Amino acid sequence: MTKEKQSFEDDVKKLQKIVEELSAGKLNLGESLKKYEEGIKLAESCSRVLQEAERKVESLMKKDGKLSLKEFAENAEGKD
Amino acid sequence: MPLENKHIYTVSQVTQEIGVIFENTFGNGVWVEGEVSNFKAATSGHFYFSLKDSNAVLAAAMFVRANRELKFKLEDGIKVICFGKIDVYGPRGQYQMIVERVEPKGIGARQLAFEQLKGKLLKEGLLDASHKRELPFMPFRVGIVTSSAGAALRDILGILKKGAPCVDVVIRSARVQGEGAAAEIASGIEELNQFNRVDLIIVSRGGGSTEDLWSFNEEIVARAVYNSRIPVISAVGHQINTSLCDLVADIFVETPTAAAKIIADKRAALLAELDNLRRESGFILLDLISALKNNLTGLAHALKSPLDRLQEKAQMLDDLSSGLSQNMRHLINLTRERFSSLIQRLQALSPLAVLSRGYSLSLLMTDSSVIKNVAQIKKDDKVKTILGDGGFISSVEEVINDKRKTVL
Numbered sequence: 488m489t490k491e492k493q494s495f496e497d498d499v500k501k502l503q504k505i506v507e508e509l510s511a512g513k514l515n516l517g518e519s520l521k522k523y524e525e526g527i528k529l530a531e532s533c534s535r536v537l538q539e540a541e542r543k544v545e546s547l548m549k550k551d552g553k554l555s556l557k558e559f560a561e562n563a564e565g566k567d
Numbered sequence: 568m569p570l571e572n573k574h575i576y577t578v579s580q581v582t583q584e585i586g587v588i589f590e591n592t593f594g595n596g597v598w599v600e601g602e603v604s605n606f607k608a609a610t611s612g613h614f615y616f617s618l619k620d621s622n623a624v625l626a627a628a629m630f631v632r633a634n635r636e637l638k639f640k641l642e643d644g645i646k647v648i649c650f651g652k653i654d655v656y657g658p659r660g661q662y663q664m665i666v667e668r669v670e671p672k673g674i675g676a677r678q679l680a681f682e683q684l685k686g687k688l689l690k691e692g693l694l695d696a697s698h699k700r701e702l703p704f705m706p707f708r709v710g711i712v713t714s715s716a717g718a719a720l721r722d723i724l725g726i727l728k729k730g731a732p733c734v735d736v737v738i739r740s741a742r743v744q745g746e747g748a749a750a751e752i753a754s755g756i757e758e759l760n761q762f763n764r765v766d767l768i769i770v771s772r773g774g775g776s777t778e779d780l781w782s783f784n785e786e787i788v789a790r791a792v793y794n795s796r797i798p799v800i801s802a803v804g805h806q807i808n809t810s811l812c813d814l815v816a817d818i819f820v821e822t823p824t825a826a827a828k829i830i831a832d833k834r835a836a837l838l839a840e841l842d843n844l845r846r847e848s849g850f851i852l853l854d855l856i857s858a859l860k861n862n863l864t865g866l867a868h869a870l871k872s873p874l875d876r877l878q879e880k881a882q883m884l885d886d887l888s889s890g891l892s893q894n895m896r897h898l899i900n901l902t903r904e905r906f907s908s909l910i911q912r913l914q915a916l917s918p919l920a921v922l923s924r925g926y927s928l929s930l931l932m933t934d935s936s937v938i939k940n941v942a943q944i945k946k947d948d949k950v951k952t953i954l955g956d957g958g959f960i961s962s963v964e965e966v967i968n969d970k971r972k973t974v975l
Binding site for chain 1: 703704705707710715724727728732733734735736737738739740755758759761762764834837838840841842844845847848849851852855856859
């Protein structure tokens with residue numbers, strides 16, 4: 488899992504907090520601009536993570552008591 | 568009647584006869600309906616109990632060979648329909664029913680088994696709402712326990728690909744029906760926990776008969792779901808027939824598709840939220856800036872830059888000076904006119920002009936004061952007399968006090 492995915496929840500919460508701080512209206516223009524910039528960066532990186540389209544599909548296998556992943560052939564379709 | 572004419576049975580014979588009668592009457596098996604009481608499971612595995620109704624009691628035995636197949640638990644108080652033979656047990660002079668099959672009365676055996684296990688799990692707290700784990704904020708790695716060849720997996724992968732392509736999938740293949748399926752499902756859940764690389768598990772199977780879906784009602788599956796550290800979504804079947812797996816899971820949905828949609832919806836909701844946050848912070852900033860702008864315009868009026876002020880002053884000066892110079896010219900012209908008439912008047916008033924007409928002016932030499940009356944002078948005073956073109960100095964011979972004598 489990428490670093491962005493690992494910190495995703497924290498990043499979104501950070502962003503929510505920034506918007507809260509901005510809307511509280513207690514920051515001066517300089518501080519607001521800084522927060523705004525930080526927030527936009529977070530929003531963009533978080534959106535990018537969600538828009539990623541290269542997923543992995545793997546199979547969990549057990550061999551000699553050891554668990555490992557193997558690529559899953561997605562097109563092998565069958566019936567119930 | 569003399570006794571010797573009677574047919575006398577031994578106890579064994581009469582018991583045997585009764586056995587024959589029972590055999591003739593119930594030999595092909597009989598269905599008996601009643602309530603279970605005095606249930607006992609012997610260490611041998613055989614079950615002993617009574618069937619009763621309001622007027623009678625029938626002893627019953629169900630041997631291991633038969634009760635192994637039982638789907639539900641026999642217990643006191645449940646109403647059942649038993650099939651079997653009526654057997655006479657000579658040593659005790661008793662008859663009893665040898666039960667081959669038991670069906671619960673009213674509901675099916677499976678349903679009863681389900682209710683019984685559910686009651687047990689409920690008592691143990693496996694279904695408690697307080698035990699439900701929260702789904703992850705955004706599950707980026709999802710484990711799926713299902714048949715790798717099943718339609719359920721195909722449905723889930725399809726939805727995720729379209730609605731949440733950022734989500735990686737780990738499939739733990741398990742048979743989902745038939746003998747041993749429950750154990751495979753349970754170990755699938757356990758292994759995904761052990762492997763610890765997914766943040767959500769979907770336990771799933773497509774639609775099927777109650778029989779097909781039965782594995783998901785087994786205790787081993789329910790316990791595996793309960794013991795999972797990783798949150799579990801149960802998506803079994805294609806209709807509303809809640810399995811125990813559903814009840815223990817943190818969330819259950821009706822179909823595999825619906826399970827995948829939970830994840831896709833989470834992603835969509837987060838994207839929308841991010842968009843909102845971005846837009847909101849933009850609006851807040853715009854508001855802030857326009858408020859500041861308003862302030863600045865106000866301040867700018869009060870506090871112009873020095874350059875602006877200089878320019879303003881210069882403008883004012885220009886305006887003033889053009890007005891001023893016009894006024895000045897006017898003033899100067901006016902003054903000039905006035906001046907020349909003054910000069911004319913001055914010239915007219917000048918004593919020199921008078922002197923040039925023959926008058927003279929006498930001054931006392933001592934203080935140059937103009938002599939206007941005789942009291943100012945005495946004999947021998949030096950007097951300076953000014954004429955139109957010069958003058959002379961003389962001394963006073965005599966002061967004449969008679970005004971008339973001096974008139975010319």
